Amino acid sequence: MTTVTTTATATVPLPVLSAGVRVPLADGGDAEYAALDYAASAPALRQVWDDIAAYAPYYGSVHRGAGHLSQLSTRLFEESRETVARFLGCRPGDSVVFTRSTTDSLNLLAAVTPAGTRVFVFETEHHAALLPWRGHDVTYLAAPRSPEEAVRTAEDALRSAPAGPKLLCVTGASNVTGELWPVRELAAAAHRHGARIVLDAAQLAPHRAVDIARLDVDWVAFSGHKLYAPFGSGVLAGRADWLGSAEPYLAGGGASRAVSRRTDGGLDVEWAPDESRHEAGSPNVIGAYAIASACRALTTAGFDQLAAHEDHLLTRLRTGLAELPAVRPLSLFGPDAARVPVVSFTVSGWDSAEFARALSERYGIGVRSGLFCAHPLVRTLLGDDTADCDGGPQAIRASFGAGTPTSHIDRLLAATAELTHP
Ligand SMILES: Cc1ncc(COP(=O)(O)O)c(C=O)c1O
Numbered sequence: 422m423t424t425v426t427t428t429a430t431a432t433v434p435l436p437v438l439s440a441g442v443r444v445p446l447a448d449g450g451d452a453e454y455a456a457l458d459y460a461a462s463a464p465a466l467r468q469v470w471d472d473i474a475a476y477a478p479y480y481g482s483v484h485r486g487a488g489h490l491s492q493l494s495t496r497l498f499e500e501s502r503e504t505v506a507r508f509l510g511c512r513p514g515d516s517v518v519f520t521r522s523t524t525d526s527l528n529l530l531a532a533v534t535p536a537g538t539r540v541f542v543f544e545t546e547h548h549a550a551l552l553p554w555r556g557h558d559v560t561y562l563a564a565p566r567s568p569e570e571a572v573r574t575a576e577d578a579l580r581s582a583p584a585g586p587k588l589l590c591v592t593g594a595s596n597v598t599g600e601l602w603p604v605r606e607l608a609a610a611a612h613r614h615g616a617r618i619v620l621d622a623a624q625l626a627p628h629r630a631v632d633i634a635r636l637d638v639d640w641v642a643f644s645g646h647k648l649y650a651p652f653g654s655g656v657l658a659g660r661a662d663w664l665g666s667a668e669p670y671l672a673g674g675g676a677s678r679a680v681s682r683r684t685d686g687g688l689d690v691e692w693a694p695d696e697s698r699h700e701a702g703s704p705n706v707i708g709a710y711a712i713a714s715a716c717r718a719l720t721t722a723g724f725d726q727l728a729a730h731e732d733h734l735l736t737r738l739r740t741g742l743a744e745l746p747a748v749r750p751l752s753l754f755g756p757d758a759a760r761v762p763v764v765s766f767t768v769s770g771w772d773s774a775e776f777a778r779a780l781s782e783r784y785g786i787g788v789r790s791g792l793f794c795a796h797p798l799v800r801t802l803l804g805d806d807t808a809d810c811d812g813g814p815q816a817i818r819a820s821f822g823a824g825t826p827t828s829h830i831d832r833l834l835a836a837t838a839e840l841t842h843p
Pocket residue numbers: 460461522523524525547549550592594595596621623624644646794
């Protein structure tokens with residue numbers, strides 16, 4: 422760990438803890454860290470940290486314990502659930518389950534999806550949305566080249582599927598290109614054909630209002646650590662019926678309401694009828710409270726204001742990169758597609774991992790390189806058909822958000838220009 426200066430006060434909609442952190446450079450100097458990897462894990466909001474610090478002395482067990490701090494922690498945990506429900510515009514009767522992450526949420530939904538359900542998922546998804554359904558009958562939909570084609574592709578597949586329960590899994594914003602998917606239209610198509618739809622909002626929720634009722638999706642999944650609340654919690658919210666009728670995701674205390682010995686020596690178990698059914702063990706109250714704090718902070722800042730700030734930086738970055746002939750941006754829907762602040766690109770003459778390392782070691786800029794846990798999509802965008810996971814080309818990704826100052830974008834542009842014209 423290196424020093425944190427408390428004087429970094431660039432104007433941003435929501436201050437984050439990484440502001441002012443200085444990191445070592447390869448030449449022996451140091452630089453203020455430019456955190457441009459929000460899509461992997463966003464820095465914590467200062468407000469989230471302050472809320473957690475204020476609560477920490479009062480920390481106690483949840484749903485057990487008669488002591489005052491246990492009662493207070495239980496209330497805070499349940500109030501956090503209500504805050505998340507409001508943030509997501511949940512319908513009456515919807516469940517909000519606290520999980521570990523988006524990956525955990527989608528695996529939970531896969532575990533409670535009734536046997537015989539046919540699942541439809543675009544091959545362009547993050548692996549967290551692509552892989553959990555493998556115990557079901559899955560149809561992988563080909564990469565669409567426009568939002569309209571995405572809707573047509575889903576609709577055609579759903580229309581020609583045999584009768585029976587169906588589930589469509591879609592992403593709200595790509596973790597590779599930042600491009601927005603036509604969620605409302607996909608939800609309408611799903612429902613027209615008797616299917617349900619789950620929205621992977623891991624990259625959408627930090628940047629746009631996600632309203633379950635308005636989008637008319639059946640479930641939403643997101644992660645706290647991408648929503649400026651990195652304390653180990655995520656959310657699955659939506660229809661209660663599949664969640665309430667399936668076996669618990671994890672068996673144990675909290676998920677069970679009553680357990681009794683049978684005369685034949687076995688056990689009778691009555692599972693909890695509500696969200697606790699899928700929250701076995703001691704819940705992560707700090708994680709849940711952190712998410713609720715982030716939801717409040719984002720709502721107070723207002724998504725219109727956040728999007729205006731991020732769009733300004735996004736245009737600056739994309740325009741600047743377009744002026745560098747060595748840079749090739751990756752896009753599925755084309756340059757004019759609406760997007761959140763996630764930009765992936767390659768740099769000719771550079772290995773992507775080496776380029777990302779150079780940004781870190783020479784300029785103190787943190788980006789990501791690789792295939793971003795979306796191997797089929799990135800390979801499609803790179804025009805690469807190698808089957809080897811370890812070999813083949815990769816890409817570089819810069820991503821940012823509510824705590825990013827203009828100076829970080831300008832440093833990335835200046836560094837990229839310098840590295841491509843040494
Ligand atoms: C679109 C998308 N979905 C799901 C995930 C998985 O999130 P987590 O690693 O928090 O489970 C990610 C993570 O990068 C993502 O970008």
